[in-house]
Amino acid sequence: xxxxxxxxxxxxxxxxxxxxxxxxxxxxxxxxxxxxxxxxxxxxxxxxxxxxxxxxxxxxxxxxxxxxxxxxxxxxxxxxxxxxxxxxxxxxxxxxxxxxxxxxxxxxxxxxxxxxxx
Amino acid sequence: xxxxxxxxxxxxxxxxxxxxxxxxxxxxxxxxxxxxxxxxxxxxxxxxxxxxxxxxxxxxxxxxxxxxxxxxxxxxxxxxxxxxxxxxxxxxxxxxxxxxxxxxxxxxxxxxxxxxxxxxxxxxxxxxxxxxxxxxxxxxxxxxxxxxxxxxxxxxxxxxxxxxxxxxxxxxxxxxxxxxxxxxxxxxxxxxxxxxxxxxxxxxxxxxxxxxxxxxxxxxxxxxxxxxxxxxxxxxxxxxxxxxxxxxxxxxxxxxxxxxxxxxxxxxxxxxxxxxxxxxxxxxxxxxxxxxxxxxxxxxxxxxxxxxxxxxxxxxxxxxxxxxxxxxxxxxxxxxxxxxxxxxxxxxxxxxxxxxxxxxxxxxxxxxxxxxxxxxxxxxxxxxxxxxxxxxxxxxxxxxxxxxxxxxxxxxxxxxxxxxxxxxxxxxxxxxxxxxxxxxxxxxxxxxxxxxxxxxxxxxxxxxxxxxxxxxxxxxxxxxxxxxxxxxxxxxxxxxxxxxxxxxxxxxxxxxxxxxxxxxxxxxxxxxxxxxxxxxxxxxxxxxxxxxxxxxxxxxxxxxxxxxxxxxxxxxxxxxxxxxxxxxxxxxxxxxxxxxxxxxxxxxxxxxxxxxxxxxxxxxxxxxxxxxxxxxxxxxxxxxxxxxxxxxxxxxxxxx
Numbered sequence: 087x088x089x090x091x092x093x094x095x096x097x098x099x100x101x102x103x104x105x106x107x108x109x110x111x112x113x114x115x116x117x118x119x120x121x122x123x124x125x126x127x128x129x130x131x132x133x134x135x136x137x138x139x140x141x142x143x144x145x146x147x148x149x150x151x152x153x154x155x156x157x158x159x160x161x162x163x164x165x166x167x168x169x170x171x172x173x174x175x176x177x178x179x180x181x182x183x184x185x186x187x188x189x190x191x192x193x194x195x196x197x198x199x200x201x202x203x204x
Numbered sequence: 205x206x207x208x209x210x211x212x213x214x215x216x217x218x219x220x221x222x223x224x225x226x227x228x229x230x231x232x233x234x235x236x237x238x239x240x241x242x243x244x245x246x247x248x249x250x251x252x253x254x255x256x257x258x259x260x261x262x263x264x265x266x267x268x269x270x271x272x273x274x275x276x277x278x279x280x281x282x283x284x285x286x287x288x289x290x291x292x293x294x295x296x297x298x299x300x301x302x303x304x305x306x307x308x309x310x311x312x313x314x315x316x317x318x319x320x321x322x323x324x325x326x327x328x329x330x331x332x333x334x335x336x337x338x339x340x341x342x343x344x345x346x347x348x349x350x351x352x353x354x355x356x357x358x359x360x361x362x363x364x365x366x367x368x369x370x371x372x373x374x375x376x377x378x379x380x381x382x383x384x385x386x387x388x389x390x391x392x393x394x395x396x397x398x399x400x401x402x403x404x405x406x407x408x409x410x411x412x413x414x415x416x417x418x419x420x421x422x423x424x425x426x427x428x429x430x431x432x433x434x435x436x437x438x439x440x441x442x443x444x445x446x447x448x449x450x451x452x453x454x455x456x457x458x459x460x461x462x463x464x465x466x467x468x469x470x471x472x473x474x475x476x477x478x479x480x481x482x483x484x485x486x487x488x489x490x491x492x493x494x495x496x497x498x499x500x501x502x503x504x505x506x507x508x509x510x511x512x513x514x515x516x517x518x519x520x521x522x523x524x525x526x527x528x529x530x531x532x533x534x535x536x537x538x539x540x541x542x543x544x545x546x547x548x549x550x551x552x553x554x555x556x557x558x559x560x561x562x563x564x565x566x567x568x569x570x571x572x573x574x575x576x577x578x579x580x581x582x583x584x585x586x587x588x589x590x591x592x593x594x595x596x597x598x599x600x601x602x603x604x605x606x607x608x609x610x611x612x613x614x615x616x617x618x619x620x621x622x623x624x625x626x627x628x629x630x631x632x633x634x635x636x637x638x639x640x641x642x643x644x645x646x647x648x649x650x651x652x653x654x655x656x657x658x659x660x661x662x663x664x665x666x667x668x669x670x671x672x673x674x675x676x677x678x679x680x681x682x683x684x685x686x687x688x689x690x691x692x693x694x695x696x697x698x699x700x701x702x703x704x705x706x707x708x709x710x711x712x713x714x715x716x717x718x719x720x721x722x723x724x725x726x727x728x729x730x731x732x733x734x735x736x737x738x739x740x741x742x743x744x745x746x747x748x749x750x751x752x753x754x755x756x757x758x759x760x761x762x763x764x765x766x767x768x769x770x771x772x773x774x775x776x777x778x779x780x781x782x783x784x785x786x787x788x789x790x791x792x793x794x795x796x797x798x799x800x801x802x803x804x805x806x807x808x809x810x811x812x813x814x815x816x817x818x819x820x821x822x823x824x825x826x827x828x829x830x831x832x833x834x835x836x837x838x839x840x841x842x843x844x845x846x847x848x849x850x851x852x853x854x855x856x857x858x859x860x
Contacts, residue, residue: 147456149283149638150702155462156278157704158313162466169493173601173614175707179479180309180341184601186613186703 129174129185129193132167138195139164151192157183159193220261220268221380224299226290226321228314229276230708231307232333235363237273240264240373244724245273247364247717248591249708250618255286255635257293264373267380272299275635280320280415281422281458285635285643288426294324295419295427297410301379303329303372308338308345308360311477315469316462318354319388325412327379328356331372335360337709344478353472355385364714387414389471394464397421397449404442407434420446422458488710492594496601505599512586514664521582522665529574530796539566557745568741571789572734579661580785581726587625587657588721592713596621597705604703610686611693612637613703616646623654625725627817630654631824641698647829648692651817652841653685658729658785662792663809672860673806680810680852688844732820733785740779740786763846767807768853770799776808780815787812803856811849814841 126141140163143151158178159165168182169175174190176183185193223240225233229251238244241260246253258273274293275286282288293299302321306314311332318330332338332345347358357375361368390398401417409416409430419427420442432439450457494500542559549555559566590596596618604614616637623630627650634646655663667673747753753775760774772794780787791808794800800808817825817838825834 143459146459150704152281152456152458152462153278153283153638153704155459156281156283157706158316158466160463160466162470168489169496171497173496173604173703175493175496175601179312180338180343181307181313182707182709184597184604184614184703184705184707186604186608188700189702189704 125196126194127197129165129167129176129190129195130170130187132195132197134167134170137164137166137198139198140193141196142194144192144194148192150189154185154189154192159183164198165193165195220270221376222272222298222300223269223303223376224272224274224293224301225303225305226274226277226294226299226317227305228278228307228310228317228706230706231276231305231310231314232363233276233305234258234273236303236305236331236333236361236369236372237271239363239366239369240269241271244720246721246724248721249594249711249713250591250596251276251636251706251708253591255289255633257289264377267377269376277317279317279462280323280419281424284638289635292426294321295411295415295430299326301327301329301376303331303376305331305333305361308332308335309341309343311345312469312473315473316465319465319468320415320418322354322356322385322388323412323418324415325384325387327382328385329372329375329379330354330356330358331361331368332358333361333363335368336362336365342480346476346478350472350476353476364717388465388468390464390468392460392464392467393453394461397453400449401442401446404445405431405434406436407431409434417442418461421449422461423450492598492707492710495595495598498602501598501602505602508590508595512590513583513660514668516586517579517582517661518664518668522579522661523668525578525582526575526665529578530570534570534574539570542566553749556748557742562741562744562748564738564741564745567744568737569734571786572730572737575662575789575792576658576733576785577726577730579665580658580729581722583657583661584625584722584725584729585718588718588725589713591721592711592718594708594710597707598710600705601707608700608703609693610649610689611645611696611698611701612642612689613701615701615703615705616642619646619650620654623650623656624660625657626729627651627654627656628821628824631821631828634828638701639698641696642701644829644833645689645692645696647825647833648837648840649685649689651821651825651837652688652814652844653681655681655813656785656818658733659788659813662785662788663813666788666792666795666805667809670802670805672802672856673809676806676852676856677809677813680806680848681813684814684848736819737786767811767846767849768857769804769808770794772799773804773808776812777815780812780818785818787815803853803860806856807849807853810852811845814845814848817841 129138132138140159140161142161143154143159145151163178165176165178167174168177174185174187176185225237227233230249234245234247234254237258237260238247241262243260245258254273255275260271262269262271272293274290277287277290280291280294282291294302302324304318304321306318318328321328332347338345345360347360351358357378359368359371359375361372363369389395398414398417398421401420402413405413405417416427416431420431423446428439428443431442435442453460495504539559542565546555546559556563558564599621600614600617603617607614607616618636619630619633622633630650631647634643634650637643637646663677667677744753747756756778757771757774760777761771764771764774764777773791776787776790776794779790791812795805822834822838825837
């Protein structure tokens with residue numbers, strides 16, 4: 087991990103504890119940046135068969151994130167996690183994309199409950 | 205503002221219209237290519253089957269066209285070498301008409317690329333391929349409405365069955381003279397940013413400036429170089445403007461542009477695509493998932509290897525068929541006939557060129573026809589079935605973790621597996637890997653520890669019936685693969701690769717495609733291999749006449765003696781320099797003569813497997829990695845192979 091990201095993530099995790107800023111449900115405020123969204127979780131936190139909508143990509147300038155974007159993993163895309171092991175597999179529409187944990191953890195999503203897919 | 209007038213797209217003196225088939229990986233571009241040109245290029249069910257441009261000629265309604273099949277492309281901003289091949293062709297103005305082939309059921313994900321292609325200012329046709337699968341899942345696409353919105357023809361196609369190809373032909377011809385489509389409608393500052401850069405560009409470019417400007421905005425290095433060469437000010441103004449605009453976005457430009465394209469594509473598709481998402485999990489989906497999980501996937505892999513490779517290729521192809529061809533056909537029929545035929549030649553040394561120990565016909569043709577052909581044919585048949593089923597991507601998922609240890613990712617599984625068919629071709633497929641480090645590691649492992657089909661088949665046939673030799677060979681070659689990969693990953697600097705790969709659905713292989721592919725490959729193989737076998741025979745004959753051959757063998761003798769092998773094996777290794785399978789076939793011959801004991805078979809088999817790549821593979825290594833790297837690899841592999849052979853011999857002799 088590059089030191090800036092590390093620092094940002096580290097500070098981001100500290101901030102709520104120090105100043106008591108917390109999201110409504112008690113989860114810590116995510117690191118500042120384009121992904122600061124209380125309701126978003128990382129893709130790796132989803133359970134199998136769970137559906138979610140992509141809210142943003144972490145570190146969007148990196149080669150790995152641009153590759154994700156080229157494959158259609160972009161804010162607004164509805165995804166469903168169909169497999170977690172040995173690698174993560176998401177289903178978008180009728181195509182499936184395999185990602186290792188590192189790539190999958192770059193994707194922040196909002197859980198979608200009972201909403202129909204696009 | 206379009207800077208390339210349509211009537212000028214076909215250059216003066218150009219005799220045909222250049223049509224490029226472009227699209228995401230694994231959407232069936234090669235199938236469309238075959239339908240349009242009648243020319244077969246390999247069609248499989250995994251991304252990355254085509255890694256170079258393939259051209260074919262055809263007449264569409266009396267208009268001469270040259271169709272180019274291109275490697276898969278996710279976006280115009282390339283992230284791997286094979287994408288770069290396609291991108292370069294498009295940006296250099298290598299296409300008069302672009303056909304964007306998409307997998308119809310994934311249209312929402314693939315339409316953003318259509319928009320990027322429109323930026324290039326070329327006539328475009330959108331081909332919705334694999335329409336049958338889209339229909340089967342209950343998807344309906346109002347392609348008339350989409351065509352109206354995009355301003356380009358949209359054609360529904362099922363290329364493997366030939367459905368819709370006539371419409372596609374007509375659409376392509378229509379586009380040659382039709383007015384250009386309007387540029388994609390971007391908002392949120394993206395269109396303005398591109399337009400500002402476009403206005404800054406003054407030089408001459410082979411494509412529309414909008415496409416160039418969009419790539420400049422995204423900071424594409426190759427395009428920035430192109431701009432630096434074309435602009436009177438060396439591109440400094442455009443570069444500075446792009447940097448300023450990108451900074452104003454608040455997010456990296458490629459990301460912002462991708463988000464905006466996605467939004468524009470969604471808007472275009474509103475009311476066009478109607479889909480009832482089906483929640484039903486097909487049994488093929490379930491099987492596919494299980495195949496990528498260790499608990500089920502590893503036993504399945506072992507079963508596939510045992511039945512496919514050992515029983516079908518080794519036992520049936522290399523055992524039954526080869527025996528029959530060797531004893532019943534060649535020894536009883538052809539060779540005596542040839543001997544009699546050439547009795548007429550009074551000079552024994554000339555006669556030896558054709559028939560005899562190293563004769564072109566009795567050695568060269570016999571090796572090619574009787575030993576290598578049946579084995580390779582069986583292998584290609586087995587391999588084609590696996591390719592078309594979509595098994596290999598599952599294997600990539602299964603092996604990702606192991607490959608990470610070797611400095612590679614699951615993506616590298618595809619070139620490795622292809623190496624078992626042909627290492628030369630597989631060396632080229634390493635283009636699909638993201639970093640130079642991965643490409644170098646994969647090239648080395650292919651050259652060292654992956655035996656090609658012909659070599660593998662002959663070695664399996666050789667080892668069959670010698671359990672000790674089979675186990676030794678498996679352990680030594682797998683161990684080398686893992687060890688060299690592990691050490692190599694630690695020696696070569698670079699970032700850890702991440703793994704991302706599309707997983708195509710499991711499909712039932714089509715018999716027609718499997719047979720066509722097998723025949724095409726056997727034909728290609730035979731045409732490539734036979735001249736080399738004959739050439740080797742001639743060189744051997746000359747060497748034999750002049751005494752050079754004996755001299756070289758005498759020089760090699762101490763080396764093979766150290767390995768505990770009979771002196772005859774020296775020539776096997778020398779043959780291996782020409783082609784791996786030629787050497788392996790020589791080994792097979794020695795074994796038939798009863799010259800080798802089980803330990804010697806194991807030692808010779810291991811050494812020959814690890815030993816130098818064939819000439820064709822070496823030349824491919826030079827082409828893809830450069831002279832320095834290729835020679836360094838050769839300098840490492842040769843002593844290493846003999847070292848492992850020495851170790852295997854020492855261990856086995858001590859144990860038995």
